[in-house]
Amino acid sequence: GYIGDVSRQFQEKYGDTFQIWLGLAHLIFICDPKDAQYVFSHRHIYEQGDMHITQYGLVFNDTIICNIGLQYKRHAAVILPLFRRAKILNNYDLIIDCTDKLLNQWRSITDSDPNHIHLNIVDQCQNLSLAIFGFIGFDYDLQTLDESNINHTNKLTQALNDFTEIFLRTLDLPNFIGRLYLKLNSRYRRARITIDECLNQIMEQEQRKTPEEIAQRKRTSLIASLVTSLQEDEKAEAAKPEQDKKGLSRQEVIHELLLFLIAGSETTGAVIAWFIYLMSKHPRVQAKIKAELGENKYDRLTVEQVESLTYLDCVLREVFRFLPPAPGATRTLTVDDRLPESGAQLHKGDEVFISFYSLARDKRYWKIDPDLFYPERFQNEDKDHHPYVSIPFGGGHRQCIGQDLARFELKVIATRLMQYVTFGDGGAEVNSGGYVQKLMTLPKHVGVTITFD
Numbered sequence: 001g002y003i004g005d006v007s008r009q010f011q012e013k014y015g016d017t018f019q020i021w022l023g024l025a026h027l028i029f030i031c032d033p034k035d036a037q038y039v040f041s042h043r044h045i046y047e048q049g050d051m052h053i054t055q056y057g058l059v060f061n062d063t064i065i066c067n068i069g070l071q072y073k074r075h076a077a078v079i080l081p082l083f084r085r086a087k088i089l090n091n092y093d094l095i096i097d098c099t100d101k102l103l104n105q106w107r108s109i110t111d112s113d114p115n116h117i118h119l120n121i122v123d124q125c126q127n128l129s130l131a132i133f134g135f136i137g138f139d140y141d142l143q144t145l146d147e148s149n150i151n152h153t154n155k156l157t158q159a160l161n162d163f164t165e166i167f168l169r170t171l172d173l174p175n176f177i178g179r180l181y182l183k184l185n186s187r188y189r190r191a192r193i194t195i196d197e198c199l200n201q202i203m204e205q206e207q208r209k210t211p212e213e214i215a216q217r218k219r220t221s222l223i224a225s226l227v228t229s230l231q232e233d234e235k236a237e238a239a240k241p242e243q244d245k246k247g248l249s250r251q252e253v254i255h256e257l258l259l260f261l262i263a264g265s266e267t268t269g270a271v272i273a274w275f276i277y278l279m280s281k282h283p284r285v286q287a288k289i290k291a292e293l294g295e296n297k298y299d300r301l302t303v304e305q306v307e308s309l310t311y312l313d314c315v316l317r318e319v320f321r322f323l324p325p326a327p328g329a330t331r332t333l334t335v336d337d338r339l340p341e342s343g344a345q346l347h348k349g350d351e352v353f354i355s356f357y358s359l360a361r362d363k364r365y366w367k368i369d370p371d372l373f374y375p376e377r378f379q380n381e382d383k384d385h386h387p388y389v390s391i392p393f394g395g396g397h398r399q400c401i402g403q404d405l406a407r408f409e410l411k412v413i414a415t416r417l418m419q420y421v422t423f424g425d426g427g428a429e430v431n432s433g434g435y436v437q438k439l440m441t442l443p444k445h446v447g448v449t450i451t452f453d
């Protein structure tokens with residue numbers, strides 16, 4: 001079942017802290033916001049979760065999500081500045097251009113059949129976010145939105161799909177079997193080769209630029225910053241103790257690039273898909289977003305105008321609360337400790353799971369029924385909610401590094417979509433919702449009509 005539902009059922013039976021076996025990991029679930037806050041703010045006691053490190057370590061071993069301690073610091077020093085707000089804002093126009101491509105695809109379908117029910121929204125949203133991330137991250141056109149690629153995706157996209165699909169299967173296996181499975185799976189090996197070739201190509205294209213160009217581009221481009229961080233003498237760096245190492249090796253850069261491709265697309269794609277699904281179910285909310293857009297319906301708004309759309313902010317916060325795309329975050333204890341609120345005694349090596357979904361749906365912390373999708377709660381009754389009851393990006397020192405980018409991207413995309421189209425419910429059967437758990441939680445059955453206003 002969906003981990004969020006499982007967590008809620010156990011919580012009803014056993015209270016705010018309970019232990020379960022999730023696949024092969026033994027986890028202590030935390031569903032109290034004060035305990036969650038405590039865990040996230042005591043980084044020396046609660047380190048990145050072991051389950052996370054082992055599972056993701058199969059493919060992302062030398063990337064920021066699996067590193068801890070000094071190695072984490074070395075990676076973070078290169079990567080965190082890439083996600084600063086000033087860099088993110090530069091991507092405004094390209095996000096709009098990519099969204100317009102998707103709108104044009106829809107337009108050509110609607111022109112020939114105005115009642116067409118779109119059943120592939122989730123794939124389309126992933127393609128949109130992947131296209132955007134290709135430009136943002138690598139200055140590279142992944143062509144996921146090109147007419148000629150609607151049916152046959154390009155080499156890299158296909159390889160990324162295979163990679164994610166096969167990697168997902170390893171999450172339920174014991175680690176050594178997962179490792180073996182990946183080694184023996186020829187589709188996985190082929191996908192990895194294609195991905196590595198493409199990423200090497202992207203890197204080499206970047207390295208051919210003059211030092212002046214690179215220095216200039218470093219300010220805006222993720223790939224340029226990563227390439228400038230490449231170690232000059234990898235052998236010498238590898239021989240040093242971690243505290244003396246500087247920069248990243250070529251292998252580490254390639255792996256970080258792959259991580260970003262996955263983290264940067266599936267996550268944002270999931271939220272756009274949820275947004276579209278929820279809009280199709282809540283025409284009142286859609287009408288209100290359009291009313292907020294008012295006169296500005298078909299203009300290219302300025303960033304300031306987009307940012308001033310406060311009702312839309314509430315809608316997006318509600319989408320994140322209603323269905324957090326990641327059901328929770330894990331931390332492993334470095335010493336024995338006791339949770340302040342529930343009083344549970346924990347031991348060194350225990351692993352806790354902060355259950356985002358349970359927190360976001362707990363009636364004790366919301367004045368308006370949390371099982372209702374109701375964006376206005378953030379303007380009125382629930383505006384002073386506890387800060388840790390809706391935490392879709394996690395918390396503390398290991399919270400999501402891409403959250404400002406994701407929030408900005410989503411707001412720009414949602415604005416653009418709402419400027420042009422209205423999503424309609426395609427019928428009880430095809431638009432019945434439900435979830436599938438991939439790396440993120442995705443809507444299972446989305447079937448919507450798309451009307452150009």
Ligand code: HEM
Nearest residue numbers: 065263264267268326329393394395398399400401402406
């Ligand atoms: C809707 C979009 C997204 C959601 C819901 C999301 C959610 C999360 C969550 C829950 C975590 C774990 C936090 C914790 O343990 O406290 C995380 C970590 C991470 N996210 Fe995101 N994310 C999103 C978008 C992105 C994007 C766009 C990127 C980058 C391109 C990204 C890169 C990462 C990385 C590298 C980490 C690991 C950080 C660390 O271990 O220190 N995410 N994300």
